Amino acid sequence: MARDVQITFDCADPAAVAAFWAEALGYRLQDPPAGFDSWDQALTAMGVPAERRNDASALVDPEGAGPRLFFQRVPEHKQVKNRVHLDVRAAPGLVGDERMAALEAESERLVSHGATRLQRHEPAPPLGAGHIVMADPEGNEFCLD
Template identity: 85%
Template sequence: MARDVQITFDCADPAKLAAFWAEALGYRVQGPPEGFDSWEQALTAMGVPPERHNDASAVVDLEGAGPRLFFQRVPEPKRAKNRVHLDVRAAPGLTGEARMAALEAAADRLVALGATRGDRHEPAPPLAAGHIVMTDPEGNEFCLD
């Protein structure tokens, strides 16, 4: 039986990180509940004080196929390397130099959005196709694969 999966990020600024990942993945920030024009309006109606309006955010796949990403504010900063990370499939079906060129283009686009570029790992056939290590604006590791 298949399960629906949500990926949760602990972070300092849920709105900022949600906006980054929405752009990075071609997702959209999840809209407010029905009957509200904005999250600010909905949260105010729910009695959430203004200083708590950025406690959480989420992004969803435009086509409804990918997992929902949920961002929740936590008081402590990130301290160590992630034990689990996302692989952003930026060059599916490509190999060799065409693959690495596509990954480089994706890396440049994400750096412009606030990501930081890490190491480039060259293709090493037959098992490794090559990838680029990145971190999002709050330092969470992910790979362009």
């Protein structure tokens, strides 16, 4: 039986990291519970104090196809390279110079939203199509593929 998957990010600032990934992936903030016009309204009704309102955030694919992304505040900062990372498919179907130009354009766009460019890997046929390694605003690595 296939299962739904949620991808969880540990971070210091869930709202900011969620905003970055919403921009990177075209996702949107998950709607507040039924009966509430905003998350602030829902959290007030739940008795969540102001200083705890950025403890978590969640994004959903507006088309309902991709996994839910959940961002949770943790006290420790990232220490080492991720063992699992996301590949953001920014150049599907493209090859060679056209592919790398599309990846470069997406890299520049995401840097303007707080990402850091880490490394470019040139195409190495037949198996290596080329990609760019990036990090989100809190240092979580991902690839533009």
